[in-house]
Each structure stands twice: as structure tokens, then as C-alpha cells.
Amino acid sequence: MDADTAPSPLPAGDPAAYRRAIRHWLETNLPPAWRSDAIARAEPSLEELKDWEARMHRAGLWGVAWPKAYGGHGLTLREHLIVSQEVGRLPMPESVNSIGKELAGPILLAIGTEEQKKRFIPAILEMREIWCQGFSEPEAGSDLAGLRTRATHDGKVWRITGQKIWTSGGFRAQRCLLLARTGTLEDRHRGLALFALRMDAPGVTVQRIRQIDGEAEFAQVFLDNAPVEEADALGAPNEGWKAAVRVLEIERATNRMYRAWRLENELRHLVSACRADPNLSALIADPAYAQRLAQFRIEIEVLKRYVEGVVEDLVSGGAIGGRGSLIKLHWSEAHQRFAALAMELLGQASLPPAPEVRAAQRRFRKIYMRARAETIYAGTSQIQLGIIADRILGLPRAA
Ligand SMILES: Cc1cc2nc3c(=O)[nH]c(=O)nc-3n(C[C@H](O)[C@H](O)[C@H](O)COP(=O)(O)OP(=O)(O)OC[C@H]3O[C@@H](n4cnc5c(N)ncnc54)[C@H](O)[C@@H]3O)c2cc1C
Known part of the structure; x- marks a missing residue:
């Protein structure tokens, strides 16, 4: 089935039929070589990914719960969850506009004002505008309220x-969700505002930063008197902190909602690669390894229940609140342990490794290195523990 003949509106009133339609579309349309478990893998280009995501949107897979007036599909977070579960099942490329779709949107x-929603949201969904997030600064990461950009x-x-x-993605973005200070440094979180900065505005300089895995996915951004039109200021000038906290809650709880199902895919891939190798088949049958694999399986199930619970609460008008920190801490710590386990196992493969094992080694090497960052971005594990102590457990603060 082609994107343009995809079933939109999808049969949302019937969750099972809706799931089948989504699954069928993805399995039919995702190029097999783009799967990260493919033996003959081909890295898609940025243009190919933009085109793929625009097709996904036309087929009803992005903007699922966003209003039709802004190019969304007008369904609920329940359908968004079904799509996320199906996206997670397949090891497909990450969105190159996840900040646009999952945080800025x-x-x-x-x-946003009505005019801003009409201008920005369709451009995100149609992949005409990729967004990045300009919150952190050299002296303000965990202590975001200490930021100095004026x-x-x-x-x-x-x-x-x-x-x-x-x-992240600063070099390819057309817009930046930027948090800046309108008040004094002493005002801390009170004097902050949120903007939709144009990345091609005069005074914006982007310098890419190379990472441990050899890629240069993030950047530092220098701002020298860069103009932002009044129409691109988001919310009231002194309410930026409230909006930023909401962005962070979303980032921790429902961003990449497919995560638990993708982790399940990773676990399945690891086990099947191990079964293709006599040494590794024996190792995963060993109780010490079997126990660690089973532990990760349990952690995935716990994460699924957390995410499904948040979705149900949001559908009934509730808020994410401090639970975002619980979820973020859970997946990032569990994933890091799992990535280390995968490397430990795959490093003991027979030589020369079978093609399935080589494909898994390539995938898990990347996952291992990326997982190092997962306990840092969207707030470090220490910061999540602080929020859990304060907002969930109500523990007294240290004097
Ligand atoms: C892969 C990746 C992508 C990112 N993408 C973006 C992005 O797109 N946009 C963006 O704005 N930012 C992004 N970030 C930045 C990220 O949000 C920060 O790195 C993070 O908030 C931590 O800030 P920091 O690096 O300044 O570390 P610091 O805040 O300096 O922390 C250093 C250490 O001190 C600990 N620490 C700090 N304060 C406390 C405290 N109160 N209690 C206990 N321990 C504490 C921390 O846990 C950490 O171990 C990204 C980071 C990574 C790794």
C-alpha cells in the first residue's frame, strides 16, 4: 500500500483494525535496508528521511492526536499509543524532527496563538521545518534556571x-525552541521566555560537536543580537519557565512513546543473533545470563505499564507531573545495563562471526555508546532522583 492511498482516516473506532492497518502500512512501506537489524543495511540520507516522515504523516502516523485544523489527524493519545507500539516493533530510523513533533508541537x-499553531504545526508535520531545542548552556544544564542567554x-x-x-540536530534545524532570559539573573526561573528562533536569522552561528560514536549529531549555537519577531515569541514573556517545565515533563514521560516496544525489539534481536551462534546459544542458556536477560524483560514490561498509565491519565484530563522523572530514570538506567550486557555477550561470539551476529554487533555498538548519554539528556539520573524525592515521595530537603 502506498502512502497516498493509505487508510486515512484510519479505522480508529476499532483499535484492533486500526493496529492492523498501521502495522500493514509500516511493514509494506519501510525499506528493508533501513531496518537497523538488516544484514545489508543502508543508511538513509537526510532528504530520504524527511520524505519518509512526510509520507508517514500523510498515512496518518504523525500528528495522530493533533487537531485536524493544524494538519493533525484529530484522534486521541490512545491511537497515538497504538501507532507508537507499532513503530517500536520495527527497528526503523529515529525521527530527524523528533524535537519538532514531540516537544515543540x-x-x-x-x-501558542491560533496564528502560531496554523503556521508552525503543519510545517512540522510536512517536514518543511525541523526544530531543535535551545535550553542548555555551558553554565546551565541541570541548573536550567541559571541560564544567561539574554x-x-x-x-x-x-x-x-x-x-x-x-x-541536538542544531545544524539541520530551521527553528529553535529557545529559552532565554528577559529578567535579571537573580530572577532565576521568573524572568525567562520561550521563542521560536529562526536558525537562519542573522547573528546565529552553529558549530557541530563530534561525539564518542564518530557522528556529530549535536552543536553549539552562538547568538549575537539575533532577531526574533514578536510573532515568534511563545507565551507570555515571563512565563517561559512554566512552559519549559512542561516541555521537560513531556520529554521525560511521553517523548518517544515507542521506547518500551523498541527495547523489546532490541531484546528479541539480541536473543535471535545469539541463537545463530553456537557459543552465544550456550551462553544465553547459562542461568547467570538468562537471569539478566529476564530482568530486562521485566523492566520492559514495567515501562510499558508506566507509559500506558500516563496515556490513560492524560486522556482523562490528568497531568504527567513528577512521574516523568520516574519513567525517565527507569528506562535510561535499564537500557544502559542492557546495552552493556549485549556488548558483553556479542563480544564472546565465535570467529568469524555469522552475518546475523555481525549485524547485531554493529547495531549494539551504536546502542551502547548512545545509551551512555541517556542518563544525561532530558535531565541526569541525579536530577530525576531529586525530583522523585521532592515531588513524589515528599522527602525533606537536606539543610
Ligand atoms: C545526547 C545529548 C543530547 C542533548 N540534547 C540537548 C538539546 O537538544 N537541547 C538542549 O538544550 N540540551 C541538550 N542536552 C543537554 C542536557 O540537557 C544536559 O547535558 C543535562 O541537562 C545535564 O547538564 P550538564 O551537561 O550541564 O551537566 P551538569 O548540570 O553540569 O551536571 C554535572 C553532574 O553534576 C550532577 N548534578 C548537577 N546538579 C545536581 C544536583 N542538584 N543534585 C545532584 N547532582 C547534580 C549531574 O547529575 C551530573 O552528574 C543534551 C545532552 C546529551 C547528552
Whole structure:
């Protein structure tokens, strides 16, 4: 089935039929060589990925729960969850606009003006505008309220001066969800505002940063009097912190909602690669390894229940709150342990490794290195523990 003849509107009233239609579309349309478990893998280009995501949207797989007035499909988070589960089942490329679709989009829908929603949301879904997130600074990561990038109004436009760092995808983005200071440093979280900065504005310089895996997925962004039109200021000038906290809650709880199902796919892939190798088949039958694999299986099930619970609460009008921290801590720590286990196992493969084992080694090497960052981005594990202590357990603060 082609994207343009895909069943949109999908049979949302019937969850089983809806799931079947999504699964069928993905299995029919995802190029087999793009699967990260493929023996003959071919890395898609940025243009191919943009085209793929635009097709996914036309087929009803992005913007599932967003209003039709802004190019969404007008369903609920329950259908979004079904799509996420099916996306997670297949080892497909990560979105190159996940910040646009999973962070900027929801916050624009929550605090944007009607004009902003009509302008920004369709551009995100149709992949005309990729977004990045400009929150962290060299002296303000965990302590985000200490950020120094300044926004001043010159009577006509806002002017932004400062520096952002660890800006994922900053080099390919057309827009940045930027948090900047409108008040004094002493105002801390009270004097902050959120903007939709154009990345091609004068005064914006992007410098890529190379990572441990050899790729250069993030950047530092220098801002020298960069203009932002009044129409691109998001929410009230002093309410940026409230919006930023909401963005972080989304980032921790429902961003990449497919995660638990993708982890399940990774576990399945590891076990099947091990079964293709006599040494590894024996190892995974060993109680010490079997126990660690079973532990990860349990952790995946716990994560699924967390995510499904949050979705049900959000559908009934509840909020994510501190649970985002619980979920983020759970998946990032569990995934790091699993990635280390995968490397330990695959490193003991027979020589020369079978093609299935080589494909798994290639995939898990990447996963292992990326997992190192998972306990850092979206707030470190220590920060999540602090939030859990404070907001969930209500423990007293250390004097
Ligand atoms: C892969 C990756 C992608 C990222 N993408 C983006 C992005 O797109 N946009 C963006 O804005 N940012 C991004 N970040 C930045 C990320 O949000 C920060 O790295 C993170 O918030 C931690 O801040 P920091 O690096 O300044 O470390 P610091 O805040 O300096 O922390 C250093 C250490 O001190 C500990 N620590 C700090 N404060 C406390 C405390 N109160 N209690 C206990 N321990 C504490 C931390 O846990 C950590 O171990 C990304 C980071 C990574 C790794």
C-alpha cells in the first residue's frame, strides 16, 4: 500500500483494525535496508528521511492526536499509543524532527496563538521545518534556571545574545525552541521566555560537536543580537519557565512513546543473533545470563505499564507531573545495563562471526555508546532522583 492511498482516516473506532492497518502500512512501506537489524543495511540520507516522515504523516502516523485544523489527524493519545507500539516493533530510523513533533508541537498546541499553531504545526508535520531545542548552556544544564542567554526588546523585535550547547540536530534545524532570559539573573526561573528562533536569522552561528560514536549529531549555537519577531515569541514573556517545565515533563514521560516496544525489539534481536551462534546459544542458556536477560524483560514490561498509565491519565484530563522523572530514570538506567550486557555477550561470539551476529554487533555498538548519554539528556539520573524525592515521595530537603 502506498502512502497516498493509505487508510486515512484510519479505522480508529476499532483499535484492533486500526493496529492492523498501521502495522500493514509500516511493514509494506519501510525499506528493508533501513531496518537497523538488516544484514545489508543502508543508511538513509537526510532528504530520504524527511520524505519518509512526510509520507508517514500523510498515512496518518504523525500528528495522530493533533487537531485536524493544524494538519493533525484529530484522534486521541490512545491511537497515538497504538501507532507508537507499532513503530517500536520495527527497528526503523529515529525521527530527524523528533524535537519538532514531540516537544515543540505539544507546547505550541498548549501555549501558542491560533496564528502560531496554523503556521508552525503543519510545517512540522510536512517536514518543511525541523526544530531543535535551545535550553542548555555551558553554565546551565541541570541548573536550567541559571541560564544567561539574554532576550531584550528593542522596540521592534526581540534580540537574543548568548550561547547554547548540546543542541541536538542544531545544524539541520530551521527553528529553535529557545529559552532565554528577559529578567535579571537573580530572577532565576521568573524572568525567562520561550521563542521560536529562526536558525537562519542573522547573528546565529552553529558549530557541530563530534561525539564518542564518530557522528556529530549535536552543536553549539552562538547568538549575537539575533532577531526574533514578536510573532515568534511563545507565551507570555515571563512565563517561559512554566512552559519549559512542561516541555521537560513531556520529554521525560511521553517523548518517544515507542521506547518500551523498541527495547523489546532490541531484546528479541539480541536473543535471535545469539541463537545463530553456537557459543552465544550456550551462553544465553547459562542461568547467570538468562537471569539478566529476564530482568530486562521485566523492566520492559514495567515501562510499558508506566507509559500506558500516563496515556490513560492524560486522556482523562490528568497531568504527567513528577512521574516523568520516574519513567525517565527507569528506562535510561535499564537500557544502559542492557546495552552493556549485549556488548558483553556479542563480544564472546565465535570467529568469524555469522552475518546475523555481525549485524547485531554493529547495531549494539551504536546502542551502547548512545545509551551512555541517556542518563544525561532530558535531565541526569541525579536530577530525576531529586525530583522523585521532592515531588513524589515528599522527602525533606537536606539543610
Ligand atoms: C545526547 C545529548 C543530547 C542533548 N540534547 C540537548 C538539546 O537538544 N537541547 C538542549 O538544550 N540540551 C541538550 N542536552 C543537554 C542536557 O540537557 C544536559 O547535558 C543535562 O541537562 C545535564 O547538564 P550538564 O551537561 O550541564 O551537566 P551538569 O548540570 O553540569 O551536571 C554535572 C553532574 O553534576 C550532577 N548534578 C548537577 N546538579 C545536581 C544536583 N542538584 N543534585 C545532584 N547532582 C547534580 C549531574 O547529575 C551530573 O552528574 C543534551 C545532552 C546529551 C547528552
